[in-house]
Amino acid sequence: MSSSPRILAVGDIHGCATALEALLQAVAPTRDELIVTLGDYVDRGLDSAGVLNRLVRLAETHRLVPLRGNHEQMMAAARDGDAELQLWCNLGGEATLMSYCPFDDHGTLADVPDAHWDFLDRRLSDFYETDTHICVHAGVVPHLPLDRQTPLVLRWQAFDDPPPHCSGKVVVCGHTPQKSGLPRNLGHAVCIDTLAHDGGWLTCLDLNSGDLWQANERGESRRAHLDQFRV
Numbered sequence: 519m520s521s522s523p524r525i526l527a528v529g530d531i532h533g534c535a536t537a538l539e540a541l542l543q544a545v546a547p548t549r550d551e552l553i554v555t556l557g558d559y560v561d562r563g564l565d566s567a568g569v570l571n572r573l574v575r576l577a578e579t580h581r582l583v584p585l586r587g588n589h590e591q592m593m594a595a596a597r598d599g600d601a602e603l604q605l606w607c608n609l610g611g612e613a614t615l616m617s618y619c620p621f622d623d624h625g626t627l628a629d630v631p632d633a634h635w636d637f638l639d640r641r642l643s644d645f646y647e648t649d650t651h652i653c654v655h656a657g658v659v660p661h662l663p664l665d666r667q668t669p670l671v672l673r674w675q676a677f678d679d680p681p682p683h684c685s686g687k688v689v690v691c692g693h694t695p696q697k698s699g700l701p702r703n704l705g706h707a708v709c710i711d712t713l714a715h716d717g718g719w720l721t722c723l724d725l726n727s728g729d730l731w732q733a734n735e736r737g738e739s740r741r742a743h744l745d746q747f748r749v
């Protein structure tokens with residue numbers, strides 16, 4: 519067993535506050551371990567407000583590197599105008615606004631607390647890199663170094679069994695839901711969006727050991743290893 523602190527990547531949460539809590543219980547990160555959440559905290563699932571609350575709190579107690587997903591991008595942009603608000607609502611934002619209103623009301627942007635806007639505006643990164651791994655929300659252009667990637671690719675590109683990245687590092691991403699509920703592991707690239715909000719699982723991967731945990735909205739959790747999913 520490695521003695522270095524774990525680096526823990528977490529896939530798309532999409533409002534699944536129960537699954538997130540169960541996952542944190544199962545993984546039990548210590549204060550010196552790094553948690554890299556891959557983005558898409560909000561939309562679609564039932565409790566986006568609860569997820570952002572938990573992440574804001576987690577950033578106070580742990581080393582958290584939260585990446586920006588396309589859904590955080592759309593939520594932040596929803597303040598820019600009616601068209602942006604409508605686009606976000608159509609792609610899952612409606613559920614997010616409702617999560618701020620316990621009394622069955624539709625909710626408005628004004629219901630979102632400043633701490634959550636602050637988290638979206640100031641805390642999110644586009645990627646995280648180690649000596650061996652690249653973490654992004656959606657994908658990378660294979661032949662371009664990380665600092666030359668565009669936001670569109672980093673946040674929106676579908677995981678369609680991409681070729682290896684030119685750095686030789688393993689790319690770890692979310693964004694493209696795996697309907698099987700299992701990670702898709704090509705060896706040089708791994709997608710850990712395992713559809714938590716739609717009856718699947720929320721996945722956490724320890725980058726260095728390949729240990730993997732999953733939790734769901736029923737509060738269940740289970741454990742596996744990345745090698746089991748190699749295609």
Ligand SMILES: [Mn+2]
Nearest residue numbers: 530558693711
């Ligand atoms: Mn997503």
